Amino acid sequence: MFKGAFSSIAQYSAPLRRFGASSVARIVVLAVGLSAMTVYTVPDLQRSAGIWLTACLWCCLAYFTVECAVRARGAFRTGETKKYALSPSGIVDLAGVFAVPIALVCGVMPNTAWLLASLWILKLAQNSPGFEQLGRVFVLEAKALASVLALFLIVLFLTSAAMYLIERDLQPASFGTLPAALWWAVVTLTTTGYGDEVPQSHLGHMLGAFVMICGIATFGLWTGILATGFAAESRRRNFIQTWDLVSKVPFFQSLDPSAITEITHMLRRLEVPERTAVIRRGKVGDCMYFIAAGEVQVDIKPTPIRLGAGAFFGEIALLLTDSVRTANVTTTMPSSLLILDLADFRTLTAHHPDLKRAIDLEGQRRMAENTGVRDLQRLGSAAPS
Amino acid sequence: MFKGAFSSIAQYSAPLRRFGASSVARIVVLAVGLSAMTVYTVPDLQRSAGIWLTACLWCCLAYFTVECAVRARGAFRTGETKKYALSPSGIVDLAGVFAVPIALVCGVMPNTAWLLASLWILKLAQNSPGFEQLGRVFVLEAKALASVLALFLIVLFLTSAAMYLIERDLQPASFGTLPAALWWAVVTLTTTGYGDEVPQSHLGHMLGAFVMICGIATFGLWTGILATGFAAESRRRNFIQTWDLVSKVPFFQSLDPSAITEITHMLRRLEVPERTAVIRRGKVGDCMYFIAAGEVQVDIKPTPIRLGAGAFFGEIALLLTDSVRTANVTTTMPSSLLILDLADFRTLTAHHPDLKRAIDLEGQRRMAENTGVRDLQRLGSAAPS
Amino acid sequence: MFKGAFSSIAQYSAPLRRFGASSVARIVVLAVGLSAMTVYTVPDLQRSAGIWLTACLWCCLAYFTVECAVRARGAFRTGETKKYALSPSGIVDLAGVFAVPIALVCGVMPNTAWLLASLWILKLAQNSPGFEQLGRVFVLEAKALASVLALFLIVLFLTSAAMYLIERDLQPASFGTLPAALWWAVVTLTTTGYGDEVPQSHLGHMLGAFVMICGIATFGLWTGILATGFAAESRRRNFIQTWDLVSKVPFFQSLDPSAITEITHMLRRLEVPERTAVIRRGKVGDCMYFIAAGEVQVDIKPTPIRLGAGAFFGEIALLLTDSVRTANVTTTMPSSLLILDLADFRTLTAHHPDLKRAIDLEGQRRMAENTGVRDLQRLGSAAPS
């Protein structure tokens, strides 16, 4: 589950590599810093290990300062200093660096000042494509979500006013003011239910039951809207990103435009680091791969062969009846692959018989070569010429 | 997230503009009024700032009275006074104006009478298209939702009767009557869980676990139904609204009916206020725009050009390989735009080569003109003649 | 929201009509009976109003006995007595009638015996088509839901064992046994959170946070599966029910099979009671109607006309540019209508120009007649001959 987050950070930290700081180090520093900050607020531990914790915090701050400096220098070189300083990423960097020192200089007590280190958590959101996607869903469905929020507020105000009327004489401590009744309504409508304020009269119980059921209904609407919006956005985003990669595979260039559009809707992208197994011999295969960028090595005996951008592999298992992978395939460099699932492979080849013929020919040639073991290097140019 | 709500209110308040009251003012008055009403119920603050709060509340009431009067006059002029008074919007207006004064006249204590000001929150729902949409979803899925509600009631009654039997002797205070057991069941089935009534026997724990799991299942069904209904309604509504705008774009008139239907399913609507940037130079572009109503200004040097209803823009980035926007585009008046995403642009032009040819021609002509800088005003009639 | 439930009960109670008992009466009796049973468990009210409550309960029981007898007689006449007695509906009827008397005869205290009246709530589920639909969703997605349940059980057992180890010495009263820890885990994993058992150590807090996040994830999976299943089932059910009605509309018979299939996917069914307004003059129209069964009256001057099964109406608003309804349309008997939304109307007529031509012709003829006011009765045979 963390894989996505890690990879997105990895991708973004590319310019930091020169400095020797990998993305894993960044996550570790972030975790250490936030843990130290958290522990620092416990009086006992602050007394016994305060010096070490402070040292740890200063080290993390130093790390983020260096990181920020590297980026600022990069921005300065391209003349975009101001743009960097005003970008969300730049603001997060600068806040992470300057918030704590400024607070300390202003005379804030250390254990309060270091709380500002919690701003470091915002680094999780920096340049993450996932956040953009979530943001787009909220924008797309803004009208519907605003209606649900308005519904939420209407139920909140009306029921808390009613509950205040019902319970204020019975429980002056809990429901004696409207703000207290509003607090109860929020806690109930979100189905959180602390239990610090609970209606006691029968009328109050009935109103409470109504609020809880409204809460579930509101929640259901909210989720339904987000699910609808996310499905649409997901489809849209996938197409755009896949389109870029499809244009790099010569094999697809020979197809007519409507076939390209169709295949783009079917392919999924996969970014693979170097030296990673993509296919394992003997496993059941249910997809084939196109290489948009990078290189893979197919471990067939006696000499493994290498396939570069534009080639495809994994189609043999789809053509065989037992669907078993016949060789290990490993990346030799970070690669962008396009995955075509079995279901889509069948649909596509049914619609475009010439595409199936091309893949079949290539597959048969390879199987023949696997047996004859010669001219293996030719497979590197597997795309139909 | 509030943007949608704001814009819908803005749209609806158009007739109020003459009176000088903007929609932002309306929201502010609503927020101030409700806050004052809320604070007014806190005894300490009522004593210390009661006069100011009352004054504030009377001001808000005056504002809503004026608003209601303006609308009533408008309705009177068109002879629809009765229709207005009986419409949901009219009832909300009238209740907001008369509820509090009538209560005060009837001798209700002020701090109770002003609670009726919570009816003002209903103004959030006035004329909001989002509420209609939510209402339609509930109507469409009425049968399924009623089944879930019936399931909810069945589980509620049977489990509370069982729990009453199990725990009534053990905890007479909490489970001594069936209404008390029903309250527990509602609190548990909605996963609110106040904790004021908790089963203590082993049998009670098992039954409680069953109720909680039923609660999650019911909830999941409810959400699933609403998500399905919302997706269908969203698709339907989008088509109808887009169809109206598509009929205003001459560019589409030359297409055959099935292509118009296809493109209508793909376009998204966007209402843009005046002087708003639609496209920023240098950003990566993933969509093109058609102008259904209004006007935009394209900032190309030396003289910016203006495009009116029926024209399109933003297609150059889709035709270029690097997809970078070549100019800023800003609205000069409130405009209705139709957005065609990259994914749909590709699909559409694959299916309709003549459409692609027309856009290509126009794009090439514009790029040539950008270089030659002459006859720029001609772009205003960008729709294919 | 209750409309669906009401109508389904109405439909099912048709044979009871002879007895003079309408479905509304049935719901009222059910509500009164369950309320009386609930109130009867409150000691104070039992003392003060016990006789009236008992009388009320006996009346409800008598009503349900009569209902059961009517049904049993109906089943006896068709020789299906045994089938009725073993059907879910029959079991619910019999349990509702005999449970309480048998308990009383066996010497159970009245206030306990009457608790069995809570079985009456099961009558809500009798013959409801919605329940069948929900059941099918559960069957369809059984494998996936079972996996989520297994996941739930795995998390439950492992985390409660771990929490028992962590907290048993710290809080022997709350976490001193594994059953107690299991109770905590259920309460937490379903995000109910009573607060009667709360971990106190730091390790316990971390494990608790993990359980809560697992709870949300499980819940999300569960909802996602049900939403997917419900969407599929909803589509399937809609097609089957619509198909039956489509076969009754002669207008569609002239279409080729693939067009019939296409239109069946687009139509929605609507059951309308008699004397109900379907279309109101002056409203904006976004759909047209086909009559599968029943009859409607179109209020045009000077003489209203009637349209029977097989005719269509409401298409004029779709053909006009302002989309305004030109006449009131009311049912004269309970009718089954098929609704074709504007979006689907456009799509359909784009794909089938001859269908559009037929509707256009009919529409023009009607508009001409509306003006000329003659031969109005001919509209009754609006289906293309």
Add this chain to the structure above:
Amino acid sequence: MFKGAFSSIAQYSAPLRRFGASSVARIVVLAVGLSAMTVYTVPDLQRSAGIWLTACLWCCLAYFTVECAVRARGAFRTGETKKYALSPSGIVDLAGVFAVPIALVCGVMPNTAWLLASLWILKLAQNSPGFEQLGRVFVLEAKALASVLALFLIVLFLTSAAMYLIERDLQPASFGTLPAALWWAVVTLTTTGYGDEVPQSHLGHMLGAFVMICGIATFGLWTGILATGFAAESRRRNFIQTWDLVSKVPFFQSLDPSAITEITHMLRRLEVPERTAVIRRGKVGDCMYFIAAGEVQVDIKPTPIRLGAGAFFGEIALLLTDSVRTANVTTTMPSSLLILDLADFRTLTAHHPDLKRAIDLEGQRRMAENTGVRDLQRLGSAAPS
């Protein structure tokens, strides 16, 4: 709901059959073992029934040891001992067998050592295809889910730091340290709401309300993502599994590839045990069946006939107007059936008239034979030759 889990276990335990251990026995042993382990931690019961509980636990352990030994022997014979020992299934088996004895040998107290028996619950996940499917959904949507998790962490840290600042002086016991505030934030953000720590200041209430609403929003996003991912995965998986079965039905072999792809998207699989009724005479039928593997018996008089792999049945109800099943159909051995729903049957036959003709012919021939009662055995070769 458990049916899916049971059948998947049944399928997987096939090699155990020789040993006489059915899958039901396995579930019973698991339930008994876990119950005994749970009860064993209650001091009273441990004292009074400790010996019996221990005996019971040892028996369950013996059962799982034998099971593990059978599998290990099977793996040893095929030379895959190491592969088995390192597979998730093998690790679960070995942990279940060795964890408790090793703990006991190491001197851990029995009532603590037996807690390790909770690892047995992992056997629910062994070889279950549902778990793979859920896992794939998580991998597919990893990026989006990671973003939601990051959003969750960001809100968690920032709000708990703020709440710590607001409430630390007011409630030092509850909010005196940042870890305590973090615990509050987790409990609130997941809408669990224990109520052990509740903000008391007005500012704290406002922040708390914000956290709860964020919790619901996060939850909605999470559910929406999982629903989207699950729908996609479900479609994909269904296609692959159905494709395998379709290739075994000769009736489909005569179709062209695009029709096969289309029909594969429509069919649903159904695994039926032997001697199970598939169709009951007199019920309304809304689907037809193809036999991919196994055999069914059609109970028509005077001699029931048998249909083997490749035949189809149930199509008569779809061709008749009243849709009533004309005969009972029962499996004679475990069979794999493919279900074609009425909706899809109509769509398919509309697109492929020759397919409809073939089914019609077969149906008419059978109905004629049902009347004439001769050559019934020929139906066994119902697939079109």
